Amino acid sequence: MKPIIRVNNLSKQYLLGARREAPTTLRETVTGVMRSPLKSLKRNGHQDQMLWALKNVCFDVQPAEVVGIVGKNGAGKSTLLKILSRITEPTTGRIELYGNVGSLLEVGTGFHPELTGRENIYLNGSILGMSRAEIERKFDEIVVFSEIERFLDTPVKRYSSGMYVRLAFAVAAHLEPKILIVDEVLAVGDLNFQKKCLGKMNEISAEGRTVLFVSHNLTAVRRLCSRTIVIDEGIIIADGPTSEALRSYNDLMREKNVDEKTNMDKRLARAGCAVRFTGVSVGDDKDNEKWDFMSGDMIRIEVSYRAFETVSDLCIYFALRSGISGEVVTTVKQVISDTELASGYSGTAIIELPNVPLRAGDYDPYIWLGSINGQGFDVLDRDSVSLPHIAISSNATDPHLSAGYFSIPAHVTLR
Amino acid sequence: MLVSEATPAQREQQFKAPQFLLPEKPLVVIEASNAWVPVNVGDLWTYRELLFILAWRDLKVRYKQTVVGIIWIVMQPLLMTVIFTIFLGSLARVPSAGQVPYAIFVYAGLVLWTFFSGAISVGGQSLLGNSQLITKIYFPRLIIPCAVIVGRLIDLCISLALLAILMVCYRVPITWSILFMPIPLALTILLALGFSMLTAALNIKYRDVGIALPMLIQLWMFTSPVLYDVSLVPSRWQRIYALNPLVGILQNFRASLFGGIPFDWLALAIAVFITFSLLVYSAYAFRRADKSFADLV
Numbered sequence: 001m002k003p004i005i006r007v008n009n010l011s012k013q014y015l016l017g018a019r020r021e022a023p024t025t026l027r028e029t030v031t032g033v034m035r036s037p038l039k040s041l042k043r044n045g046h047q048d049q050m051l052w053a054l055k056n057v058c059f060d061v062q063p064a065e066v067v068g069i070v071g072k073n074g075a076g077k078s079t080l081l082k083i084l085s086r087i088t089e090p091t092t093g094r095i096e097l098y099g100n101v102g103s104l105l106e107v108g109t110g111f112h113p114e115l116t117g118r119e120n121i122y123l124n125g126s127i128l129g130m131s132r133a134e135i136e137r138k139f140d141e142i143v144v145f146s147e148i149e150r151f152l153d154t155p156v157k158r159y160s161s162g163m164y165v166r167l168a169f170a171v172a173a174h175l176e177p178k179i180l181i182v183d184e185v186l187a188v189g190d191l192n193f194q195k196k197c198l199g200k201m202n203e204i205s206a207e208g209r210t211v212l213f214v215s216h217n218l219t220a221v222r223r224l225c226s227r228t229i230v231i232d233e234g235i236i237i238a239d240g241p242t243s244e245a246l247r248s249y250n251d252l253m254r255e256k257n258v259d260e261k262t263n264m265d266k267r268l269a270r271a272g273c274a275v276r277f278t279g280v281s282v283g284d285d286k287d288n289e290k291w292d293f294m295s296g297d298m299i300r301i302e303v304s305y306r307a308f309e310t311v312s313d314l315c316i317y318f319a320l321r322s323g324i325s326g327e328v329v330t331t332v333k334q335v336i337s338d339t340e341l342a343s344g345y346s347g348t349a350i351i352e353l354p355n356v357p358l359r360a361g362d363y364d365p366y367i368w369l370g371s372i373n374g375q376g377f378d379v380l381d382r383d384s385v386s387l388p389h390i391a392i393s394s395n396a397t398d399p400h401l402s403a404g405y406f407s408i409p410a411h412v413t414l415r
Numbered sequence: 416m417l418v419s420e421a422t423p424a425q426r427e428q429q430f431k432a433p434q435f436l437l438p439e440k441p442l443v444v445i446e447a448s449n450a451w452v453p454v455n456v457g458d459l460w461t462y463r464e465l466l467f468i469l470a471w472r473d474l475k476v477r478y479k480q481t482v483v484g485i486i487w488i489v490m491q492p493l494l495m496t497v498i499f500t501i502f503l504g505s506l507a508r509v510p511s512a513g514q515v516p517y518a519i520f521v522y523a524g525l526v527l528w529t530f531f532s533g534a535i536s537v538g539g540q541s542l543l544g545n546s547q548l549i550t551k552i553y554f555p556r557l558i559i560p561c562a563v564i565v566g567r568l569i570d571l572c573i574s575l576a577l578l579a580i581l582m583v584c585y586r587v588p589i590t591w592s593i594l595f596m597p598i599p600l601a602l603t604i605l606l607a608l609g610f611s612m613l614t615a616a617l618n619i620k621y622r623d624v625g626i627a628l629p630m631l632i633q634l635w636m637f638t639s640p641v642l643y644d645v646s647l648v649p650s651r652w653q654r655i656y657a658l659n660p661l662v663g664i665l666q667n668f669r670a671s672l673f674g675g676i677p678f679d680w681l682a683l684a685i686a687v688f689i690t691f692s693l694l695v696y697s698a699y700a701f702r703r704a705d706k707s708f709a710d711l712v
Contacts, residue, residue: 002437014710063437082709086553089447089706096441101553109551112472114479119472126468127552155479 003060003098004179004210005084010057010093012079012234013050053079055234057093061212063178066205068225068242069214070249076234077214081105081183084212099178099210102129106183108168113157117148117167120156124171138174146170173200179210198223218246218389219324219362243393250291253388274309275369275377278346282365282390285352295360295394295407299353303367303380306346313338313372316349322405323362323389329405335372357407360396362389448706454698458555465554469562473537474569488570489577492529496522499642512644513675519578519585523669524641526578527603530571531661532632538563538611539628542619546712556705557698560611564604571604582672592671592678599668599683602690606660609693616697616704619711640665645679660686 054076061067071077082088084095085103110127111120121142125135135142143149146167148159156164182201201224205211215221221228221242228245230238230252238248283289285298293299301318314336320329332351365387370376381387396402459466478484496518503509504517511520538560542549545559582589618624639661640647648656656662663682670676 004437006441083445086443086445087550088709090445091447093446095443095445097443097445098437098441100442103552105551110548112476114476115472119475123468123472126465127548127554129554132464132468 001062004063005059005061005098005212006096007057007059007084008094008096010054010080010083010095011052011091012054012076012083012088013091014053015050052234054083054090057231057234057236059229059236059239061210063099063210064205064208065227066211066213066225068221068228068245069212069231070216070218070221070228070246071231072253075231077231078183079234080231081181081212081214085181097179100129101179101181102172102175102177103181104128104172104175104183105181107165107172111156111164111168114155116155117146117152117159120167121171124168125174128172128175129177130175134176142170142174145173169197173197173204177209179212180204181212181214183214217324217362218249218391219322222246222360222362222391222393246391247292250388250391273377274311275305275307275314277303277367277369277378277380278306279304280367280380280385280387291388292391292393293356295358295392295396296355299356299390301351301353301365301367302348303351304346304348305369305378307341307343309343310340311371311377312340314341315370315372317368317370318351319366319368320358320363320390321366323364326364328366329358329363338372356392358392359405359407360392360394360402361405362391364389454557454702455555459557459561462554462558466558466562466565469558470566473563473566477566485573488573492522492525492574493577495525495529499525503642509643510647512646512669513673515587515669515673515675516585519581519587520644520669520673521642522581523578523672524665526571526574527600527661527665527668528636528639528641529574530567531603531607532636533570534564534567534607535610535614536628536632537567538607539614539618540625541611542615542708543622543625543712549712550709556708557612557701560615561608563611564608567607568604578672587672588674590674592674595671595678596668599664599671599686602660602664602686603668605694606664606686606690609690609697612697612701613693616701616708619704619708635659635661644676645682657682657685658689660689662686 057076057080069077069080079088081103082105083090084097085101085105087105108124110124112123115123121139122132122135126132130138143152146163146169148163148167151159151163156167159167198220201211201213205224211224213221213224225242227240228238228242228249229236230245230249232252237252238245280301280303281289282291282299282301284293285300287300303316305316307314316334316336318332318334320331321327322329334349334351336347336349364382365380367380368376369378382389394402401407478487481487483490499521500518504511504521509517511517513520541559541563542556548554548559549556614624614628618628636642638656638659641661645653645656645662645666657679663679663684663686666676666679667683670678
């Protein structure tokens with residue numbers, strides 16, 4: 001089948017800090033212009049101050065495909081989006097687009113705080129590429145979707161941030177391009193609204209439009225995208241079905257988790273805490289370290305800790321949070337000792353979750369060490385030591401059996 | 416409540432369902448561009464609605480939360496006229512030209528000048544001021560300075576209407592030469608456009624431009640016959656003086672309105688030449704800078 005997007009050998013080079021030392025005032029450039037021909041030749045000598053944000057990127061996208069693009073911060077995904085949206089030009093290479101593009105690199109692009117909601121719908125709509133007639137046609141729908149009817153004639157600067165985002169997304173959601181480019185818009189708004197956005201994205205892809213979706217949110221990528229491209233340091237390192245691509249992404253992240261270990265070591269060297277974690281691993285019942293599981297698998301979390309002072313009433317608390325909303329999904333608490341532990345004591349806690357009833361998604365472990373009365377000593381989570389997600393996949397094909405977080409035992413009797 | 420999200424299997428099915436025909440040739444090709452490619456007029460045409468909506472936004476925002484609102488458009492040149500008539504016309508006795516009273520002579524100059532200075536001072540900052548748009552969405556960047564000019568055209572029309580009223584009040588005789596008025600008017604608009612494009616593009620990379628601009632505008636006002644007549648400039652300086660395109664524009668603008676002021680064809684020719692050269696050069700400079708706007712802003 002003929003692709004709708006064809007990206008061929010795309011590269012983008014940025015000048016690093018050197019740019020600031022290069023002429024930026026008129027006077028410097030005026031003198032620079034005199035030597036202009038020499039200077040442009042010399043530029044090759046500055047290779048080391050150049051950064052290839054993207055290097056020889058090639059891929060095709062078929063019509064109606066929903067493609068996820070994932071990578072760490074600074075991997076080049078935003079650059080790719082900016083080039084695809086024609087905001088910045090590539091240094092070399094070529095992209096052919098066989099359909100009109102709508103890009104949402106943020107919600108509410110061009111919103112003016114002084115203008116009313118109504119005026120901003122027109123303004124934002126035109127900026128996103130809708131014609132006036134098109135906006136008029138969809139106006140009522142947009143208003144209903146945004147749930148701000150009452151404030152339609154209030155300047156946007158008086159809106160709450162939630163209302164602002166809802167209005168902005170409502171306009172964007174009514175774009176009808178053949179190719180839609182979306183960047184992290186789901187990172188905003190409350191949980192209900194995020195769900196609404198995800199639903200809308202599903203709808204868009206069901207209509208047969210092509211979507212490129214860039215996100216850190218692996219859960220959302222897993223839900224929405226059939227194919228995923230993983231970018232690291234400007235190069236595509238994986239491109240294929242989402243489950244496979246995300247596996248190599250997780251592998252990549254794990255390799256990068258040497259970081260995590262050094263982080264951990266640094267924490268060990270740090271003074272101040274009475275008790276500290278000294279290690280963590282997540283794996284299956286056969287003791288293989290892994291972070292992705294199927295629903296119903298056994299998950300085994302092993303943490304070791306060490307006391308540096310005499311402490312009493314030590315307890316450990318373990319929680320799983322939703323990777324998408326941060327809500328706590330479940331908790332486990334265990335008292336390690338209700339008596340005094342001598343300084344130098346070290347131990348290991350093994351938390352086993354047999355037949356884990358979690359549904360497909362990403363879950364962030366949160367492990368806390370403290371005293372029974374609530375005084376905290378140490379925490380392991382995504383923010384403190386960049387623990388990876390625990391990724392759960394499932395074979396459930398019925399969407400009614402993949403919503404929510406848990407499969408609960410249920411007996412249904414029909415009479 | 417059930418959130419029905421499609422499962423992989425369902426999505427597979429969806430892919431096969433809706434199909435539309437893809438065009439033979441790509442709609443858009445994205446490549447490193449060449450500055451010598453002329454301005455893409457077709458692209459500008461596609462985005463014409465955005466041009467007007469941005470102009471409308473500028474106008475709307477400018478007079479939002481003001482008490483008298485749109486009346487400010489008339490007040491600005493009118494108050495200036497009163498001030499200059501009192502201080503320059505009556506106290507300093509700056510002569511008018513022809514048989515027109517100084518007040519209306521200076522108002523005519525101020526109509527064009529208020530438009531021009533307003534347009535270039537906002538126009539020069541326009542790209543930087545809209546950096547939020549430039550870094551987030553594609554549209555022809557040229558639309559931004561163009562929208563500033565279009566937005567200011569409304570002001571220009573209103574103050575021109577007031578000029579007509581004043582001319583009737585002051586019983587200034589209207590002659591056929593008024594048919595010539597659109598030419599200096601159009602030149603003012605084009606000059607403002609060319610200048611705005613250039614300064615806006617330069618200002619992205621060299622913020623010096625934005626700082627120097629207000630001073631330059633002051634200087635430009637005094638080196639143009641806004642408050643005084645061209646005849647005040649010594650004749651040996653006239654040639655150099657006319658290199659300022661506003662000299663030819665203002666002189667001929669007044670000549671078309673008021674009897675007794677001669678047309679200056681040479682100055683007009685110079686103004687036409689400079690305006691169009693500036694436009695072409697600005698368009699080229701703008702195109703050249705265009706590709707790095709998003710990276711530099």
